[in-house]
Amino acid sequence: MKLNRILIAATLVAATALLWTSCKKEEQNVAPPDPENEVITTVRIVATNNADITDTWTATWKDLTPSDGNPDTTNATLKLKKDAVYTVSVLFLDETKTPAGDITAEVSERSNYHLICYEPSAGLNLTVVRTDKDNNSPALELGLKSKFTTGAVGTGRLNVSLHHQPSGKNGTDCSIGSTDADVNFAVQIE
């Protein structure tokens, strides 16, 4: 009986210890967003007219609260001259930080797994050709740099998308992998 009592007591003590230890209320410390982590908030297109390098146009699509679905598209219009050729760069930024985080550099660093795609809407007289390559062998298209060629006057849309393609990248197929950015710019060819 003595042993029984000791065992019962020991079990109860152990059980109580088990139940109430390590309740450190960890959950009350909500982890803040990691300052090192970069979220794409902004897609920016910088177009420079090959005929006149002082003629540049910048269009910006941004959403500083990227999970809310309330983008700021007031500057997301791209104005281009008719029958012209532009050298275009695309930038991916994290503007929740000051200075803004430059995600373009990381895309460039991991260029072998990324592809940027440009899709003008039907009827818009714009053709886009990617002009840069990644480090694959043979090198495949990347799309951070491109050449825009405009035709007659018109308006439409240009879809710019960033694809992460850890495998199967062929430099042209935009349907492979998963999409990290996918935004629409309004385009006016004047």
Added chain:
Amino acid sequence: MFVCRRTFLIKCIKQRTVERIVVALCIPVLCMLMPLQVAGQNCNYKISGTVTDAQRHPVAGAVIRIETDSTKGDVTDTGGVFTIRDVCNGHNVLTCHADGFTTAVAHIDVSNDSRIEFALSADKNQLHEVVVNGVRMQDLHTVAHTELKGLQLLQSRGKSLGEALKQLPGLNAIQNGPTIAKPVIHGLHSNRVLILNNGIRQEGQQWGSEHAPEIDPFVANRVSVVKGAASVRYGADAIGGVVLLDPDPLPAKRGIGGDVYVIGQTNGQMGTTSATLQGKPGKQPDGLAWRVQGTLKRAGNFKTPDYYLKNTGLEEEDGSATVGYKKKGLEVSAYYSVFHTKNGIFEGSHAGNIADLRAALSRDKPATQSYFSYDIARSYQEIYHDLAKLSASYRFANEGKLEFTGARQKDLRDEYDISLPYTLSEELKRKPQVSFQLITHSGELVYTQPTRNRFSGNFGLAGNTQGNVFKGIRYLIPNFRTYTGGAFGIERYSLAKVTFELGARYDYRWQRVYQRDPVTLRTYNTTLTFSNATATGGIIYRPVEKLTLTGNVGTAWRAPSVNELYIHGVHFSDATYQDGDSSLKSERAINSGITAAWKGKRLRGEIDVYYNHIGNYIYETPQAQPVTLLSGTFPAFKFTQDNVGIRGLDASVQYDLLKHVTLQSRVTLVRGYNYTAKDWLIYMPADRYENGVTFNLHELGFMREPYVSVENVTVLTQTRVPPGLDFAPPPKGYSLLNASTGFSAQAGRHKLQFDITAANTTNTRYRDYLDKFRYYANNIGINFIVKCKYSF
């Protein structure tokens, strides 16, 4: 009936008082329900079980007799199995005698069909070394239940829990490819199905359909399922049912024994090995006993009939240890288990937005070709689950039993997306994008009253507290703390041919959620409380010996889970934008079911018919406007509540056509309907029919119980779906042909069981409605599985 020795006198008096209170409380309730009082003994119960030696090998030819009624008894067959029918209720004394063994004596209070396992001692000189392990019945006798046993249990070895249970009538599995499967009971899954692992509620992030149970099924030698609302005994979440995984009792005989499983399969080149070692140092039936167990599992890329599924490998390492001490009525035990798995997520299943998903849907096979490899690349899930359990029980002199169980479990789930996070920090690149840590402490105190005056029952208190910490890079669900407490009582009254069961429970939950404002970065909290009363009532009626009719009406509840309340953002696994609703109320289910079971000599079968009405059923409803994010356009869904009903039929039949030929059939039919939206419920299992034939012999050369079995599994096309809710129409129905053969062999204390199964023998291309990967790829093709179990 009360034998009070002096030392137990005080306890006995207390016990009697408790007894009187219980009886005084319950009799009026039961009398209202039963105006008819039937006098006399009920002699319609069955005691069945097995007789094994100390090494757990079956003992054939053992004679089991009821000492209190010498006309009744049975002799075990080669499997060590016996069945005694027409047993009267009340106290029965059984003896088990076999040549070369000490006679075992078992005392059992019969109020239902019971099971007993005799483990015989070989040494005739140790006269009192007699051990009997009574196997616990389900605590709710009148709710439909089913069990994986015998060959089915052996054939389920090496499979995940969800896959293993799929072969039971009324069960399906919701899957994310070949390695992630969750059990579906009567059309419900995830946080509407409760899993009890070794008596402890399994707590992980069970709300996610791609979050499989963090359990090694090898810990359990008894896998059973309660089909129907069972909140009264098990608390919240038991809306669809409960899966119970129970290990064998610890060895009661001195010595060391164990078993080793070695399982290999061709598809995925999967290998599984699991070993159990157990022993008892002392000669007395009381004293210490122990068990250690471990499992290793490894698989590479699985293969459909035409192509490999890239990055579908898995690694798993699990272990557990138990130590128990027994002295007279007291039993104490401690259990600890660890579970770790790393699961590759099929590369073709990644969709950054709806355009990616549409592109994937339009392909007839994945965009990138693959080959066989054991490597697991991004994306993958890595899960750790630790469980510590302490239990103590005391059996009073009057056979009443008080049991305390306390447990702590820690679930850590890390999910790595296919892309590395955009960062310059190397440390951050190694971190998971999503990380959940859930720590649960739980305790339960249950009193099982002894069977007296035809009454039996359980009463208990249960409580738990949980702390959830989310540490992901991208926000998914908030941190929270919950406290839950409940009290229940279940009482049974057994008459000749009839048993009545009645139970009630009350639960209270307090939950405080901690969030951070994304703009001000201030932490704030929200507190929600939920309280629910549940009840159950049922009848078992045995008009004739072979027929058992069971009916039950029970209720269950579930508090909205944290994702349903607070999720806000893109759900990557299906490229949708989800919005939680913090004003959601508890789900409440009223489940009624009728079961008819026939156990004839040649025909055995069971039919369950049920209707589960769920009020405030929580589901996602599509919003008119899609959400435009930087990463593209996403269909928007918001969690909402409606009244729904799920009805269905499960049936299983076995018929011995000839002496060595048995035909077997199983049917699972489920219909789910939303009464508020006046439409079908999404993701209800399609009709499933399984028909097979087994040839078995008693003995063939050195082989014992050799068998050959062929089975067809036919799943129809799901046509009852709500329009416009799914990304793709349900896949076509399919028909698979599976075959298996095996035998067991015995040499002294060594026993070998061998089974070889060929699954999907015709290498049929098919997709299953409940497999989320059906959007992207076919199911796996032909698969040969070899299983060996060696026991000693």
